Amino acid sequence: MHAPADPAPLPGDRRHPGWIAWALLAPMVFWLAAFVVVPAAILLVYSFCERDEVGGVVFRFTLENYQRVFDPVYLRIFARSIGYAALTTAICVVVGYPVAYTIARASEVWRHRLLLLVMVPFWTSFLIRTYAWITILKQEGLLNGFLQAMHAGGGPFNLLYTPAAVVIGLVYAYLPFMILPIYGSAEKLDNSLIEAAYDLGAGPVRAFSAVIVPLTMPGIAAGTLLVFVPAIGMFAITDLMGGAKVPMIGNVIQNQFLQARNWPFGAALGVVFMLMFVVTYGLLQRRGARLAG
Amino acid sequence: MKKLHSLLLSLATLVALPAVHAAGEVNLFGWSEYVPQEVLDGFTKETGIKVNFETYASNEELLSKLVAGAGAYDIVQPSDYTAEVMIRRKMLAPLDRQKLTNLKNIGPQYRGMVHDPEDKYTVPYMTGTVGIVVNTAVVKDPIKGYRDVFQPKHRDRLVVLNDNREIVTWAFYALGLPANEVTAANLAKARPVVASWIKLVKVFDSDSPKTALLNGDVDIGIVWSGEAAILWNEDKKFQYVLPAEGAHQFVDVLAIPTTAKHKDEAHQLINYILRPEVAKLVSDKFPYTNPNLAARRLLSPEQLANPASYPQAGNLQPFRDIGKAAADIDQLVTDLKSAN
Amino acid sequence: MIEIRGVTKRFGSFTAVDNLSLSVRAGEFLTLLGPSGCGKTTLLRLLAGFEMPDEGVILLDGQDVSHLPPYRRSVNQVFQSYALFPHLSVRDNVGFGLRMQNVPAPEAAARVAEALEMVSLREQADRLPHQLSGGQRQRVALARAIVCRPKVLLLDEPLSALDAKLRHNMQLELKHLQRRLGLTFVFVTHDQEEALTMSDRIAIIHRGRIEQLGAAGEIYHRPRTPFAADFIGQANLLQVAVVGRNGTTARVRVGGGLELTVASAELPAGARTALVSIRPEKICISKQRLDTENLFEATIEEEIFQGATDQLRLVTTQGTRLHALVANESAMQEAFHEGDRVYCGLHLDDLVIVQAE
Ligand SMILES: Nc1ncnc2c1ncn2[C@@H]1O[C@H](COP(=O)(O)OP(=O)(O)O)[C@@H](O)[C@H]1O
């Protein structure tokens, strides 16, 4: 068999958008500059500054803030925040994947209905939804009431203001951000690829792990990014549902601005936090590139 | 550096730009959930002066906005120790007493306080204390002070303010240390006490500590007196106790920043709030201690009997500004909490 | 090898495969041929296990597989869109089935290498599918299925995405490969030329049923139904009346009065009318009289140049219209032009009775 000539150049090689493209991008560029680049630059500048007694920023160069970031106290808090975020992300993947996949494979009518359901929580404010969880989990709340009605022994259970409550709150808050990107890639998944896997002898489990998961990896990666990084910085849920007992890095940053009058240190923590985002993004990007080809 | 500073300042100002000022306006920058809307509406109705109301959630937020140069506020509402530092840094304008004819309604015990000994810059708005609220339906032992609260048997039955300085100050009281001398040595002494206390707490909450008590998740709290007053109104089983070792008394004041553009209207609004019937409206909505004695006479016996609003005399002390030590307190408590 | 017995598949109220029976012999190249929408893909998917029959059974090597999932059947499919795994290299695509069947790695590697060699893709083993040309992808899909050594290989219009020349090459390659490996192929196409080129046997499918099943030559030369005659090779279909019988032959008359002699063997006794199929290339055209059982005169109405052949549109003296194909070999040959009067000759065998009543 003779090998035909090399394939045509791949699409996506036109890397130089024209001026129209730039014009269309202008609002976006402005938005990024005004609300991402400038604040990040301010944060970066502050993080190398000193402070005065009322919490004002004094523009004198110092590395002290960064030295403090690497104090074991804060490293431990970073580690804990990352741990909670990782657990949240893992649960979101495990719970969100089947949901997203089912939605993506449903008929068009059902797809739209189910997607709507996923997005319904966004119609109410985040705080109200978190308070709803408090009503469910509190000692005289719905869940304990239900368990008592069912005569489950040992109650009332201590559910609220525990690490488990924090994780429930985090998973609840971030689950849609995992479902939607996974849905996006699952919907694009060509059914004949799954059939091909079955055809070649893969049972449902192996078809899932060898074909479906790798091909929806971009969605999982995007979902992970959307869940993991914000979950690290989340403080409202740890306060409201965890009773603010164990500080997360978000609480610490918030405190620097609102209690400790130490903006430069808060800024330094923020900069490190942003670096973590960049690193996570880079890692996922590399992995995604490798898997998706 | 200088140039950069002013650039950043103007950027920050851009973000925080308050409403445009014109004649017949006053810009009030106050605590959220502290000024009843009907008070402001009543003022506008009577004088035709429009009130632009912006809120903040902490003294630090107020300070940082003012420090950042957002200068168009006409009235601010700092707590006593923040007012003290603002006076020291010449951020507050002297008041014109001639225009504050209702100042006479303020009780003598709320005049000449340490943050403003000559009453030159500030007028008390509401005052309160930080004390212990006990669900007496559950807790039968007498609770008199901090040491009674932080007992191993109350583990996971406690809510306290999520405010690091408050927590450290209670430890100072319990140890007999002067509440406002936040030195490294005193912090070192307080550290083990705070450490053992923190382990017992179930919820840290400054915004709505009453919730955990109402929900039955905890039985004892150390909370703002206003929160305790609301609890008592809900159910008389929630008893308020001023800690025997000493308690924080705060006064939130009204003041006019030096940068204010509508000082005259600001005086008018302050004087309006000082009216007995107006100050009563504040008490109705936010049951803290009203320093306006003329207004107190208008309150119902029920309101006056509320032990959280009008507690028995105790060992009350104000917070003083502690400057950069706030950060040391923050690090101490953060460290202890995260060791949990 | 495969026995399909009375299989029916419905989608809602629509019957895609209708009580269809068919047996596929070991080692043969069987083509399912039919127009788009006739149910070919559905039948193939029933064999592969992607659809379950509503009625009937499918036996593979004597075993009832009708309701086995695809991964439990030793058949493999080459998909129309190839369905190559975009995240796997050519090598891993081809090795996928062996991995799923837990073939030991060294053996799998050897078999993959062999399969890649067979389809001349050794050089491209480490590329990803999107880095290949259409023809290369086609061959990866083929290698991926063949490497599993299926009892039957199912191919659903595997060449339809290729351009004409490449497609022609691939037809020959496929056929060659099938013969060399002795594999059983069930091949789906709607292209009759492709079917004729490659198949041992052809099943013509029409509305979910088998219209005719037979060797490629038989299907071509002896269509059994009007549909089969028409679908393959644009036959001239003539409605005739039987006017007389004479031993092994019979006389029939076309509407306009043209009379023809046909073999009576295929004409049931007592049949009064029939449908006669005449392949265009079977009509001998000449300026001289010809020595054939049937001979009549016609005028060339139109001549269409088609490269290797000329297509002629003829009208007989009696007004019957026919089209014929003549080889366009050399200038030495008789040249035909529009308006020429010619003789048309037909042998007995070239008049095929497809229907009689
Ligand atoms: N999953 C399905 N649901 C409904 N109708 C289908 C489905 N699959 C095929 N059909 C219908 O069955 C008929 C035969 O389809 P198919 O087997 O794909 O035809 P072919 O491959 O011969 O073109 C078509 O009319 C098609 O619309």
Ligand SMILES: [Mg+2]
């Ligand atoms: Mg098809």
